[in-house]
Amino acid sequence: MSDTPPLSQAVHNTTTRHAIFMVATLNAVAGAAETVRGWCEDVANLVRSVGTRAPEQNLSCVCAFGSSAWDALFGAPRPAALHPFREFGSGERVAVATPGDILLHIRADSMDLCFELATLLRNGLGDAVTVVDEIHGFRYFDRRAIIGFVDGTENPEGREAADFTVIGDEDAEFAGGSYVLVQKYLHDMTGWNALTVENQEGIIGRHKLSNVELGDDVKPSWSHSSLTTLEENGEEVKIVRDNMPFGRPGSGEFGTYFIGYARSPAPIEQMLENMFVGRPAGNYDRLLDYSRAVTGCLFFVPSADLLESLASREPAASEAAVAPSAAGAAA
Incomplete structure (x- = not known):
């Protein structure tokens, strides 16, 4: 067996414009x-075929x-920590679970490459799947969310990014893989824009213009900021976010597509519990007074090597009878 670690998919690639x-x-x-x-x-192969036409546009794709x-x-075997999306919260403040069997996260510095690759990948699946959600995201000014604050400031970089996102010996059969959680948030921009900048800064925990964290x-x-900061044994636990704004001004739709990568779902789920339930309970994220989660799915990202080899892998007959999730039910 080779000592070379499995090649990961493009989990912690540089953030692109689209x-x-x-x-x-x-x-x-x-x-x-x-x-x-x-x-x-x-x-x-499709990523390479499209990407080599404009290599400077940094095309990539993650499949999960x-x-x-x-x-x-x-x-079997299956990734050790893979499970259905877990809902958090209650009443009008819920991190909802929605259907999702396959995720494609396509990135590039130009939308035409994203569009071309998405078309080819979707065509290859034919009538085997139904697309239940599709969002075209874009970079908004200096990496700000629609609500006007810079997004992804605390992302780990370089070797640290890999350490926080890529599975290692803890699940050796799936080393090189990752977990990814996605949510689509819709924002009440009328209500948000009615707040003073000072109130907005308190909700986010950062200065709006400078992006400097509040004391x-x-x-x-x-x-x-407070509720999504996690520590374990005195060290901060991080995830890699590659959130993107999206919207349709003519329809009054403004949102953020949250996407978080980690080597275990646990830290992202803890962040969601802190946000939607509170830390302690009731001390919830006040951003949720203006942002509503309308989708929620958890996926496993196989390593690039494993993804290719899955073509020849078949479950046992008894396992093959298991139907894919139609409702993304919470555990």
Whole structure:
């Protein structure tokens, strides 16, 4: 066996100017599983074919699978921490679970490359899947969210990014893989813009113009920054975010597509619990008074090597009968 670690997918690539997020569910049609498995072998080739036409545009694609889809398509063994999306919160403040079996996260510095690759990848899946969500994201000024604050400031970089996102010996059979959680948030921009800048800064926990974090003596414990900062044994636990704004001004739709990568779902789920339930309970993220989660899915990202080899992997007959998730039910 080679000592070379498996090659990861483009999990911690540099943030680009454009992205397409596509979530699909498996269809109960003859040959669907075989189509998807064969398609796995083509993903990297399609990325290369499109990307070499304009290498300076930094085209990449991450392909990931949900819990039920993994069982139906590939069977055992399965990634140790893969499970259905877990809902958090109650009433009008809920991190909802929604259907999702396959995720494509396509990035480039020009939308035409994203569009071309998304078209080719979608065509390759044929009637094996139904696309249930598709968002075209864009960089907004100096990497700001629609709400006007810089996004992703605390992302780890370089070797640290890999350490926080890439599975190692803790699940050796799936080394080089990652977990990714996605949510689509819609913002009440009328309500948000009615706030003073000072109030907005308290909710986020940062100065709006400079992006400098508020001091601990003035930053509220319910600020977004406070509740999404995690520590374990005195060290900060980080994830890699590559969120993108999206919107349709003519329809009054303004949002953020949250996408977080980690080597375990646990830190992202803890952040969501802190936001939607509170730390302590009731001390929730006040950004949620103006932002509503309308989707939620958890996926496993196989290493690039494993993704290609999945084309020849078939579950046992008893496992193959397991239907993919139709509702993304919470655990």
